[in-house]
Amino acid sequence: MSPVGEPPILEAVALSKHFGGRRRLFAASAPVRAVDGVSLRVRRGETLALVGESGSGKSTLGRLMLDLMPPTAGDVLYEGRNVGALPAAGRRALRRDLGIVFQDPFASLNPRMSVADIVGEPIWLHEALSRADRRARVAALLRRVGLRPEHGDRYPHEFSGGQRQRIGIARALASAPKLLLGDEPVSALDVSVQAQIVNLLEDLKAELGLTLVVVAHGLGVIRHMSDRVAVMYLGRIVELAPVDALFETPLHPYSQALLASVPVPNPRARRPRAPLEGDMPSPTRPPPGCHFHTRCPHARPLCRELSPPLDAVPGDRAVACHFWAEIAGAGAGAPAPAPSAAFTRRLTLFEAKAAAAADPA
Amino acid sequence: MAEPAPPMPAPTISQAPLPQAPVLNVEGLTVRFAGAPAAVVEDVGFSVARGRTLAIVGESGCGKSVTSLALMGLLPPAARVAGRAVFAGGVDLLDMPPRARADLRGDRVAMIFQEPMTSLNPAFTIGDQIAESVVRHRGATARDARARALAMLDLVRIPAAAERLDAYPHEMSGGMRQRAMIAMALANDPALVIADEPTTALDVTIQAQILALLAGLQRDTGTAVILITHDLGVVAEVADDVVVMYAGRAVEGGPVSALFDDPQHPYTIGLMGAMPALGRRTGRLATIPGAVPLPADMPPGCRFATRCPFADARCAAERPPVRAFGAGHGAACWHAPIEGFGVAA
Known part of the structure; x- marks a missing residue:
């Protein structure tokens, strides 16, 4: 990861996206404020996670930053240049540099196209290559994601969910991007398959020097993959922090509640919980002031009136809460107990044996 | 950790001695769809007592939802269901006139x-x-x-x-x-609630609300709960007993602490290792190679044999019996505990 001071690879500046809100014949419908004035810098070479629940705006923010939809307000800067001001040719170049992997490997691959055509499409869109060269490139890409070149002649329905996600990753890599956005890249997959895809994404990142932006709601995957995490609530970033700091000492009351809600896969870690009350308010009518105050156990009158800015705090982090310093520690959960010795021993045996079976040489 | 005991007579997953007569006792549940090469659920057994939560955990296609639908009598006519599911010490849910079953459903037995x-x-x-x-x-x-x-x-x-x-x-x-x-x-x-992935479609803070609500209601009413889930975190959080299913069979079962602290079946071990922990990162995630075999390719022996790093010829050919590994804890694996693999063989 590049040092803090270096220019970011991708930056959102006061980015907003409102949907709908068209004036109709007799009434005006309120717009959905999916993203509400978000500023965020993605550092070159890092894995940055955007995390939040349904309606938090994390997917919309990801898509805005990849120039897949126009913002209502604000700017996206890629390597220092304003994406909105780029001429058409510049935008095409941008598309090559920024790749995306979608959530649902069943919906995001055209069922009528062969795998070779799916993976090869970005190549012929962006480069003039001979048919043979293109075939060789597709074969190399398929091998790179753990598929066989002969899989190129098959169609998406012939593959399992995990294999389809590999195809989606190969397609995203075809234009040799510098940054890859994973929009819930593993949440549709079973746990054992999910682990394969997470490991693949990490290998690719290391080998190709990619920057990863991962949009996800699965906190285990976030903890495992990311360097930094931006926690979103109702269109705004409420906390931004290095991953260990966030999970060990969440500062924002919403981050604290979110982390306390995650079931811990260890029966000895069972503890009484005071779950967060209520639902997230509708993004068409976000509450005034801090968006979280309607559910916040620490809310005070100021929170209803004034929206807290995302302020930098020590430790390379930022938090949007008027009272974070006073409530810090309120949500610091006890660290999960270590897994048992028997399980750890057997998992080591399992992995060693699996590795030996995969690579008999 | 207990020494492997000799094979038990019935190939079903045993459990800790129940404090009282079970609300539901399932034996040899088998579901086969007409024309399918392999049973989607084969010889699955478990029981759940009043006030207790039994989790049935597994990945897509393991048969956990078919199990719950079979108990509720909600499978299509093409499904052939065999076995016994004795409810409240009396009626067999799998062998009831449709009318009587409809009377029970939504009343004494409910589903979420x-x-x-x-x-x-x-x-x-x-x-x-x-x-x-x-x-x-x-x-x-x-x-x-x-x-x-x-x-x-x-x-x-x-x-x-x-x-x-x-x-x-x-x-x-x-x-x-x-x-x-x-x-x-x-x-x-109801005396029994079958909850099939009741929180999977919900956000995590809402999931925590619903799980807390269910636990509180269960405490107050003494309802027995069968929780069908893919999420080992939810299992660890709410279950008393667990059955792990893979490709239609119960591969391991027992009290929740035994399952997590002393997992025996390689599938259970791999599944737990594949789940990212919430603690500091310790390295790559464990993966289970490959995918669940198609019904036509199901091996006659252990159904996990095609993906198991410990599988040998016997695993592929002969179905492993359930062996006990402590009070109420059983696993169907020829090689468990795997520390002995290659030593004894």
């Missing part, structure tokens, strides 16, 4: 589904849907049933319950719909 939007009727109000089941099973008057519906919405802590009684499902959030679904399931004080 994953997606409340598809299991609630969009054309009726929440109140009407809860009241209907009270009228149907209890013969209550419309007025009493409506009062019961209101009490149930209060019980599941739906705010402004009196107004929500006349709300349609689409007017509620996902979490509120799932609360309504739970209210409906519990309206007739």
